[in-house]
Amino acid sequence: MFKKLALLLIGQSLTLASTVAVLDNQVDIHHIKLRDHLWINHVEKLNNQDDDNNGFIDDIHGWSFVKNSNQVFDYNDTTVFPSEVYLYYEVRAKKTLGTITEAELDWYNKIRKDPEFVEKRKAFSKYSHGSHVTCLAVNTKQMPEELSKEDLTFIPIQYLGEPTEGAFVKPEFKALEKGSQEQKIAHIESYINKYIIWMIGKFDVASGYAKDKAQVIHASWGQGYSTTQKIVDGLFEEQFGESKKTQNQFEEIKKEISDNFIRGLLKKATTLIKENKNNLFVFSAGNKKEDTDKELHYPSSIQLPNVISVAASDQNNEKAYFSNFGKNTVSVFAPGVAVKSCVPGDRELPINGTSQAAPQVSALALKVFSLLEKYKLNQNPELVKAIILNTVDKNEALKEFSVSSGIINSQRAFIATKYLTQLSLKDAIKQAYQDLP
Incomplete structure (x- = not known):
């Protein structure tokens, strides 16, 4: 592997900025921790015209494929949610970390069963997810001295949602x-x-919009095997009825269809990503406690040189209780428990999830890309992936759960990248471990 990657160090540096395209729901682009990192399309002007002839009018700061417009955030929602929703996440973080009081636990157990609150929390999750992920994808907490915050930018792409028109509208099933x-x-x-x-078409359109603007394409979402089975179960119920006898009759064919469903998604997505070889794709592994080697997960089970699948580690540097895993299909771990990041309205909250782990890898990738550019080395996605996966904090407890057997270590990755100016990749990584054991 190292001999092959040594060839990737030679060549012209790409001219792209250090940019991550975040495919998610809406993003509060004016958040105090995001506004300085917002990507700008300097060719486009706010004049209701398509100045750069890319098919998207006034896409100065990204695009919403849900609204089919340049409106990537709806500020009418900023005062909708009650204080209990924000408190819920703070208390849940304490519960996960084992610091919750009895009174807090009693409140938490009651409110999480309140149907009205559950609906509000779900709505808040959709509303805040994109901002939380994006702040982590351009975080500057660990930065090499050669870089500044201006070196990290993001393109907000509203990918998740319920559009009422256009190619992103889900096809309707009629029995x-x-x-x-x-x-x-x-x-x-x-x-x-x-x-x-439809699913692959969406991904093709969104990644096609991003591929020439960003080095990293980030997706903290996916469809797991259990979700796939639920979709298939729902279709059979709609077509044949809900009786237990009827449902049991189709168990074998439903499993076969579910297998073909998830494999079909992964096969087509693999072909698509291969065509975008100049981009690094970072995917969250999912939160269903599933082995994604066996219970495949779209798109994170894709195994390609320019794909990184990220699982979540906990405060003990072990696999988080909720995280998916896979010795072959999960690349690396990153912290995913009570991770504090932005939510709309200049606020922050601690949230659990592989959705929170994955953008930390995207942020590290951005910094490595930028360092490679500073050192006039070729910015190759395969090389960036190799640096990240080979500079981890290795942990025996994670050996059977991921390819790298460890958790990202940003500082060691930076050290290894710097050594590439004088050493082979293999020797640079070896030296990085000597400098930072």
Whole structure:
């Protein structure tokens, strides 16, 4: 591997800025911790025209594929959520860390079962997720001395949501009223093929928008195997009814369809990512405690030189209780428990998840890309991935859960990158471990 990657050190440096494209829901681009990192399309002007002829009018600061406009955040929502929602996350963080009081635990156990509150919390999660992820993707807490905060920028791309028109609208399933059992099953399979085309089509459009603007394309979302099964179960219920007898009758075919569903998604996404070889894709591994080697997860189970799949570690530097894992399909771990980051309205909250772990890897990747540019070395995604995965804090407890067997170490990655000006990759990494054991 090191011989192959040594060739990647030679060549012209790319001219891209150190930019991450965040494919998520809406992002509060005016948050005090985000506004200085916001990407600017200098070719475009706010004049209701497509000045750069890319098909997107006035896309000065990214694009919403949900609203099909340049409005990447709705500021009408900033005062909608009650204080209990914010308190919930603070208290849940204490529970996870083992510092919660009895009174707090009693409150937490009651409110999390309140149906009205649950709906408000779910709405808040959708509202705040993009901002929380993006702040982590451009965080400047650990920076090499050669870089400044201006070296890290982000493009907000609203990818998640419920559009009412355009290519991002999910295809509708309508059960067959007539036909044989075989025809109805074939109808379900046909719909799933349309669903796969829709999913990959969305990813193609969004990554296509980002690929020439950013080195890193970030996605803290996905479809796990259990979610895939739920979708298939729902289709069978809609087509054949909800009786237990009817459902049990189709267990084998449902499993086969679920397998084909997730594999179909991954196969098409793999082809797409191969075509975008100049971008590094960073994906969250998911929060279902699943082994993604066996219970595949889209898109994080994709295994390519320009893909990093990220699981979450806890405060003890072990696998977080909720995190997916995979010896072959998870690349690396990053902290994912009670991670404090931005939420809209210049606020911060601690939140758990691989969604929080993954953008820390994107931030590290951005910094490595920028260092490579400073040193006039080739900014190659495969090289950046190799640096990140080979400079981890190794942990025996994570050996069976990831490719790298460890948790990212930013400082060691920076040291290794600096040594590339005079050493091979293998020797640079060896020296980095000697400098920072």
